Amino acid sequence: MVLGSRSEPLSQVEVLVVDCQATAAAPRGHLLEIGWAQVRNTVTHPHACLIALPDGEEIPPAVSRITGISEHMMRAAVDRQLAWRALCYQAASLTQQPAPTVIHFARFEQPFLRTLGAGLFPLDVVCTRDIARRLLPNLPRCSLRALAGYFGRAVGALRRSADHVEATAFVWQELVRLLETKGVSTWSALHEWLAAPVEPTRCRRRLWPMPRDVRLSLPHAPGIYRMLRIDGSVLYVGKAASLHHRVNSYFRKQNGVPERLLEMLSQARAISFDVTPSPLEAALLEPDEIKRRRPPYNVALTIHDRALWFTSPDLSARSPEPSPDCPLGPFASPETLDQFVALARGDRAALTSGPWGPDAGHVQSRLRAVVRDPS
DNA sequence: GACTTGCCAAAGGTACCACT
DNA sequence: AGTGGTACCTTTGGCAAGTC
8 A cells, every 4th residue: 555655755755763772682682662753854752662571571781771771660661562553553644655664773673673563564664874874885883873973963872762763863864865966866766776786895995074184284282172073062072292193093093993983983073172381281171171061972081981080179088979079070090189189289209200290380380270269 | 738827706704883 | 791694804616718
């Protein structure tokens, strides 16, 4: 049954965007959450529901950590067939049947959904990752977070279906614009385009979204830099003895680049920087900047990933968490905090053995100002 | 005929990538 | 961290053409 027209322009096609969270990949895993939204020009408010796990099944700690879904929250979970029927009801309201459906990395979601459908599957699925891989073959990463960031939308730290549905819908709309420039302008043309074999690419050199001249024009001077998305939001704050060398070093390696770095560089379109008189000054500015902006990729100084230290304004107390008594920080280790205390007290003997070196005296006045005014 | 070289395809192994 | 599918790379073997 085809109610709508398959020749309708892709940007006008009403689609269902779906995302699932699960305890693990199929067939071992169980559905934990389903989210969906109807998209045509604008995105309707996404609907998401937690799915009750089979008796005896629990949410693995790792999944609970990345999704934020707790056993307590699962009290509101619904039966999986109930959720599937609600999704099918929404699918049936679309003009085209089977319902044009957009899923990111559909390979993960489809086995769960097909099991729920038990032979009846009213969805005509395309995968945004497959489209992106063809349209942007040299983009370092095509994960949902990387793609959304590439087009200028942040994805929340916790992986939840409602947020992922909105992000997928956003990515879909951006991809449709690119598809139409390639002459892929209808739903059926999109299927044909996806089915066509891809030209083999033997040496695929990465294409960084950040223009080369932007990074090459950075000064050979110490300072702090901020990696920015296309909308200007900050991805990462770093410090450098030479802004030019540090930032350009990210873009030289083709292999062995850490996963999170690739994901960040897939999103970074611009850079802003502040030149400082010395590398030490940059090192002092960096934590302030991180604390103020909370960039998502400053993993090293986030409390979730390793123990951090905070200290009191008079440096006499320390705590692994920020508090009214210990608002200064974060410091990556007790050793760094020791150096900070020594620097503030002018203990040159302690300083010259540490990473601050002979620059220590140069920044003491600023450091004392920081200690006096912890805001 | 024996050997070398180049090409191709299949098989097997490994690295990559995306998900939770 | 664990998982699984895919892409890529290497190895292997068969074949044809060229050279000695």
